[in-house]
Amino acid sequence: xxxxxxxxxxxxxxxxxxxxxxxxxxxxxxxxxxxxxxxxxxxxxxxxxxxxxxxxxxxxxxxxxxxxxxxxxxxxxxxxxxxxxxxxxxxxxxxxxxxxxxxxxxxxxxxxxxxxxxxxxxxxxxxxxxxxxxxxxxxxxxxxxxxxxxxxxxxxxxxxxxxxxxxxxxxxxxxxxxxxxxxxxxxxxxxxxxxxxxxxxxxxxxxxxxxxxxxxxxxxxxxxxxxxxxxxxxxxxxxxxxxxxxxxxxxxxxxxxxxxxxxxxxxxxxxxxxxxxxxxxxxxxxxxxxxxxxxxxxxxxxxxxxxxxxxxxxxxxxxxxxxxxxxxxxxxxxxxxxxxxxxxxxxxxxxxxxxxxxxxxxxxxxxxxxxxxxxxxxxxxxxxxxxxxxxxxxxxxxxxxxxxxxxxxxxxxxxxxxxxxxxxxxxxxxxxxxxxxxxxxxxxxxxxxxxxxxxxxxxxxxxxxxxxxxxxxxxxxxxxxxxxxxxxxxxxxxxxxxxxxxxxxxxxxxxxxxxxxxxxxxxxxxxxxxxxxxxxxxxxxxxxxxxxxxxxxxxxxxxxxxxxxxxxxxxxxxxxxxxxxxxxxxxxxxxxxxxxxxxxxxxxxxxxxxxxxxxxx
Amino acid sequence: xxxxxxxxxxxxxxxxxxxxxxxxxxxxxxxxxxxxxxxxxxxxxxxxxxxxxxxxxxxxxxxxxxxxxxxxxxxxxxxxxxxxxxxxxxxxxxxxxxxxxxxxxxxxxxxxxxxxxxxxxxxxxxxxxxxxxxxxxxxxxxxxxxxxxxxxxxxxxxxxxxxxxxxxxxxxxxxxxxxxxxxxxxxxxxxxxxxxxxxxxxxxxxxxxxxxxxxxxxxxxxxxxxxxxxxxxxxxxxxxxxxxxxxxxxxxxxxxxxxxxxxxxxxxxxxxxxxxxxxxxxxxxxxxxxxxxx
Numbered sequence: 031x032x033x034x035x036x037x038x039x040x041x042x043x044x045x046x047x048x049x050x051x052x053x054x055x056x057x058x059x060x061x062x063x064x065x066x067x068x069x070x071x072x073x074x075x076x077x078x079x080x081x082x083x084x085x086x087x088x089x090x091x092x093x094x095x096x097x098x099x100x101x102x103x104x105x106x107x108x109x110x111x112x113x114x115x116x117x118x119x120x121x122x123x124x125x126x127x128x129x130x131x132x133x134x135x136x137x138x139x140x141x142x143x144x145x146x147x148x149x150x151x152x153x154x155x156x157x158x159x160x161x162x163x164x165x166x167x168x169x170x171x172x173x174x175x176x177x178x179x180x181x182x183x184x185x186x187x188x189x190x191x192x193x194x195x196x197x198x199x200x201x202x203x204x205x206x207x208x209x210x211x212x213x214x215x216x217x218x219x220x221x222x223x224x225x226x227x228x229x230x231x232x233x234x235x236x237x238x239x240x241x242x243x244x245x246x247x248x249x250x251x252x253x254x255x256x257x258x259x260x261x262x263x264x265x266x267x268x269x270x271x272x273x274x275x276x277x278x279x280x281x282x283x284x285x286x287x288x289x290x291x292x293x294x295x296x297x298x299x300x301x302x303x304x305x306x307x308x309x310x311x312x313x314x315x316x317x318x319x320x321x322x323x324x325x326x327x328x329x330x331x332x333x334x335x336x337x338x339x340x341x342x343x344x345x346x347x348x349x350x351x352x353x354x355x356x357x358x359x360x361x362x363x364x365x366x367x368x369x370x371x372x373x374x375x376x377x378x379x380x381x382x383x384x385x386x387x388x389x390x391x392x393x394x395x396x397x398x399x400x401x402x403x404x405x406x407x408x409x410x411x412x413x414x415x416x417x418x419x420x421x422x423x424x425x426x427x428x429x430x431x432x433x434x435x436x437x438x439x440x441x442x443x444x445x446x447x448x449x450x451x452x453x454x455x456x457x458x459x460x461x462x463x464x465x466x467x468x469x470x471x472x473x474x475x476x477x478x479x480x481x482x483x484x485x486x487x488x489x490x491x492x493x494x495x496x497x498x499x500x501x502x503x504x505x506x507x508x509x510x511x512x513x514x515x516x517x518x519x520x521x522x523x524x525x526x527x528x529x530x531x532x533x534x535x536x537x538x539x540x541x542x543x544x545x546x547x548x549x550x551x552x553x554x555x556x557x558x559x560x561x562x563x564x565x566x567x568x569x570x571x572x573x574x575x576x577x578x579x580x581x582x583x584x585x586x587x588x589x590x591x592x593x594x595x596x597x598x599x600x601x602x603x604x605x606x607x608x609x610x611x612x613x614x615x616x617x618x619x620x621x622x623x624x625x626x627x628x629x630x631x632x633x634x635x636x637x638x639x640x641x642x643x644x645x646x647x
Numbered sequence: 648x649x650x651x652x653x654x655x656x657x658x659x660x661x662x663x664x665x666x667x668x669x670x671x672x673x674x675x676x677x678x679x680x681x682x683x684x685x686x687x688x689x690x691x692x693x694x695x696x697x698x699x700x701x702x703x704x705x706x707x708x709x710x711x712x713x714x715x716x717x718x719x720x721x722x723x724x725x726x727x728x729x730x731x732x733x734x735x736x737x738x739x740x741x742x743x744x745x746x747x748x749x750x751x752x753x754x755x756x757x758x759x760x761x762x763x764x765x766x767x768x769x770x771x772x773x774x775x776x777x778x779x780x781x782x783x784x785x786x787x788x789x790x791x792x793x794x795x796x797x798x799x800x801x802x803x804x805x806x807x808x809x810x811x812x813x814x815x816x817x818x819x820x821x822x823x824x825x826x827x828x829x830x831x832x833x834x835x836x837x838x839x840x841x842x843x844x845x846x847x848x849x850x851x852x853x854x855x856x857x858x859x860x861x862x863x864x865x866x867x868x869x870x871x872x873x874x875x876x877x878x879x880x881x882x883x884x885x886x887x888x889x890x891x892x893x894x895x896x897x898x899x900x901x902x903x904x905x906x907x908x909x910x911x912x913x914x915x916x917x918x919x920x921x922x923x924x925x926x927x928x929x930x931x932x933x934x935x936x937x938x939x940x941x
Binding site for chain 1: 682684729730733734741742743745746747749750751752753754756757758761869872873876880909911912914915918921922925926929
């Protein structure tokens with residue numbers, strides 16, 4: 031529960047081993063309660079069935095938390111996916127005599143692929159399309175299984191036997207242990223994933239799609255992975271539901287059933303680790319004890335959903351952590367302990383495949399020279415870039431100046447692949463990068479900052495820097511999920527490196543500060559640090575000094591010099607002529623989509639036509 | 648009775664109603680970028696209020712209509728106040744409104760169901776018209792059918808004209824950039840409220856028009872949400888012409904699916920058509936391609 035804490039300033043605690051052990055206590059208590067549950071209720075079949083349902087629903091809730099809570103994608107088709115898993119298992123078992131286990135396994139890919147076929151067209155467009163289409167899928171699947179004969183029509187499929195192992199027929203409590211074990215596996219894998227670069231990329235994507243693309247995250251791909259995880263969990267849940275209920279009927283998979291999961295996750299706390307468990311428990315405990323609420327169930331869902339989305343988007347977990355941090359009961363999140371010393375010390379503890387400090391030699395060997403040739407770009411008949419050509423020498427600091435509306439930001443957007451030019455080519459170090467999407471350009475070594483810094487508010491300063499290394503981390507998804515030694519070592523090394531980068535820029539005091547609390551002047555430095563972290567060949571900055579105090583500007587100037595010394599080419603759009611004259615090796619003046627001068631600052635700013643176009647004199 | 652021409656009649660009549668629903672989606676979407684889950688509920692509220700005012704209370708059709716439009720507009724305004732503006736104020740880019748409008752839709756549907764029960768109710772047609780059908784070219788068409796098609800078309804023409812007034816330009820300005828519109832003296836919150844009022848009234852009108860054909864009942868909300876949005880999306884969000892053509896298209900697809908297979912396949916057919924259009928032309932047929940903002 032400590033991950034949502036808001037107090038940013040308190041740093042690492044001395045006894046980290048004990049802390050880690052303490053963090054596991056709630057999980058252990060929950061696990062023990064689940065395992066002891068059958069004997070606590072005297073093996074009462076009714077209560078065990080309820081516990082099973084909670085465990086099965088939890089699987090789905092974890093998937094919903096991943097897709098909605100961490101990715102921000104509102105999917106509402108859980109009913110349909112669970113229905114397919116349920117019906118598939120029921121039909122394979124009753125009509126074809128398959129065992130429960132093979133039927134369950136076979137259903138997973140079917141549900142995942144079917145879900146993907148529906149998700150892909152709408153996921154590309156927008157969250158709303160995805161939400162509406164997925165909500166409609168529930169009704170359609172419900173209508174079709176009622177209509178078809180092989181799904182048993184209105185009555186559904188009855189007489190589904192309990193699973194067997196050899197000749198042993200599992201009891202309900204055996205099944206409960208299986209479901210609890212599944213939950214443990216899902217929780218462990220998921221929290222490993224959330225703590226990794228994939229988790230940070232998900233959050234980056236949820237809070238700023240452009241920031242995610244600019245560090246090389248294939249956003250649609252990652253969302254599809256999260257969606258596939260949810261689909262698989264829905265399928266498994268459906269299979270288990272069919273044997274627990276021994277009957278599968280269309281009425282079980284209503285729209286309300288799908289909305290239940292969303293409500294449960296929102297109530298517990300979307301995007302928090304304990305949210306799904308709390309939410310499912312609350313929604314199970316309350317209606318079970320208050321039978322008279324049954325006919326008001328949907329209305330309660332609606333009201334709760336509305337109130338929480340507006341007043342407490344982080345649900346119960348958010349409320350509890352807010353209260354706790356306000357009253358000082360919990361220690362806020364500590365940054366994973368990295369010994370803070372001089373960069374040299376960090377350098378000494380080089381280990382594994384990680385890179386404790388910047389690898390300057392590697393950067394120097396890469397060509398960050400950029401050539402734009404004859405770029406044209408129009409928006410609805412307005413020609414913003416008109417045969418624009420410029421040449422940025424490798425490892426130089428190159429400034430682009432020009433009046434407002436002259437096409438400077440459009441130029442950056444064309445270079446970074448956010449816009450595709452109508453004609454012309456962009457070449458980086460001899461390689462053509464025209465026509466590639468934003469994340470692919472980022473992966474080729476183009477980092478950028480935005481006019482408004484894209485700082486992820488839910489992550490602390492260090493994590494904001496760390497996401498720069500997204501495409502750089504070597505540990506595979508499997509290694510991350512299992513939290514293997516290599517994944518752990520790499521994570522530690524990258525954290526050390528992120529620290530040293532921040533220190534190099536003189537911004538290490540924001541390492542433990544939550545993104546939303548980082549002051550404006552430091553945000554820019556965090557973005558620059560993120561770019562260094564990504565070991566890009568070239569860094570594009572869009573008006574980095576806008577709104578900074580003279581002090582902060584000189585800090586930024588020093589930071590950009592550092593970047594350049596590390597071997598990265600720097601391209602900046604800037605209005606502060608003094609700053610440009612001070613640091614730029616080369617200046618291009620753009621006016622009405624064309625380059626009207628390109629030379630050293632001293633030469634450029636002495637030309638009369640530049641002064642008239644730019645300064646209006 | 649000829650099956651093909653009958654499908655044509657069903658398609659045009661229900662398509663006209665869908666075109667109105669599609670427009671009501673567009674009207675809210677323009678200044679807010681919000682697509683409203685409760686849009687189908689406005690249709691349902693319109694039909695139910697028509698049953699209450701015209702059938703139960705026995706008020707004249709026009710008086711009943713006025714009350715229905717007021718009621719639906721008011722419902723929409725309540726939604727704007729409690730479910731849309733609070734989340735938009737926090738962030739223009741978050742998608743919380745997807746969930747809050749869904750929540751509002753659940754609430755409205757359940758309140759109406761609690762108040763008036765699940766039984767379908769009849770709603771009268773306007774005086775002078777009837778649902779007695781005559782055979783025209785093999786299709787059974789009534790004077791009321793013609794009325795529905797004409798009224799929907801007139802409303803769409805009216806909305807198109809409205810778009811060309813200063814109010815229409817203001818709406819476009821807000822859609823483009825809320826903050827810049829504000830600097831030019833446009834109050835986006837008031838515009839948002841006005842669009843909710845208008846959108847609620849038009850969706851309510853769709854409910855009044857469709858009620859005599861299908862009986863007023865709470866499931867209308869669900870029945871009109873997907874097809875109404877599909878009509879807007881296929882036509883291209885924001886385009887009145889697109890809404891009309893999208894409405895007719897979806898109306899025909901539904902009528903054909905019902906005639907060819909079974910009613911259960913109606914939504915499946917709409918769904919397949921919508922996914923197909925999204926794959927080939929995500930922005931719809933008439934809308935301009937969206938420009939990415941950075």
